């Protein structure tokens with residue numbers, strides 16, 4: 503298939519103008535700087551770029567849209583979330599998943615890293631059409647439960663037949679909700695099954711306190727849930743030092759990282775990938791959040807994620823770009839787009855996020871006016887854009903988008 507374009511952001515080189523993209527078998531064969539004229543898809547009024555990678559989401563919470571509000575206490579937010587989540591029936595949950603997926607797709611997300619707490623939802627989420635890593639989300643603060651939890655996970659890892667579009671990962675929920683023994687066992691499982699590992703790390707101040715001197719709000723929450731472990735002793739470490747001591751940092755995708763300014767050396771040494779969630783950060787009204795500039799200056803990989811609708815008011819990824827642009831005045835738009843594409847692909851270990859020969863043909867397009875003379879990097883940030891105009895995963899244009907239909 504040949505696609506004629508006005509401009510193309512490869513995300514691994516300079517923009518290419520007035521050229522042609524040649525795709526075969528779902529892969530990019532060539533990006534030509536000339537146009538042959540016998541194209542299959544005419545996008546000569548479009549900017550093309552790699553599809554966005556939403557590196558952190560919980561699609562199964564989409565049905566909680568607008569049911570929660572920010573709270574001063576993180577423990578109270580969790581207290582509000584748990585009964586609402588438990589009350590969701592399967593039908594509403596699946597309807598929410600599909601609605602959330604459509605919003606993401608319309609806003610240009612072609613690849614997804616999703617936390618899945620219920621293994622029976624794996625086929626539902628895995629068959630939404632994204633290139634995905636589905637992380638089996640695991641909670642268990644009591645050490646004696648670690649072995650049984652890991653046995654169950656191993657059964658899922660062995661049983662799930664994995665489609666070409668999705669693979670499995672493991673997600674210990676957070677340092678305050680997972681026992682040291684469970685962390686170690688999950689790291690071993692990840693190694694054994696070649697799975698990526700993801701974890702919420704240093705999202706809240708209380709977590710750092712919990713690991714150094716103990717934190718009453720998190721301890722009370724665990725006790726209320728009958729999940730407290732009386733053997734627990736704070737390790738007197740920062741979240742990253744703690745995870746490093748459990749040998750879980752080496753392959754970690756660390757989500758949020760709002761309180762890591764003392765941990766940048768260890769994160770750099772262990773090559774931790776991070777996921778910044780702009781709108782979730784804004785939703786909680788956080789004034790201290792991931793030091794993205796400092797991470798990028800160290801050459802570290804940063805991705806973008808939406809998190810769930812329990813802490814965000816929409817899964818529109820173009821809104822995430824604009825919010826990142828506001829929250830990170832010292833990060834350029836080119837860098838934000840890199841986080842949104844190749845940064846996410848690198849974190850999740852996916853062969854997408856850049857447009858180059860041999861890469862997957864996961865791409866999106868934005869219609870631009872013939873007189874457009876601005877920077878191509880600015881196009882996705884334009885305030886009027888709610889949707890992309892062209893969308894393709896694996897070189898398969900999507901019928902939701904009229905421009906994506908090949909010529910008859």
Ligand SMILES: [Zn+2]
Nearest residue numbers: 560702809810
């Ligand atoms: Zn999350």
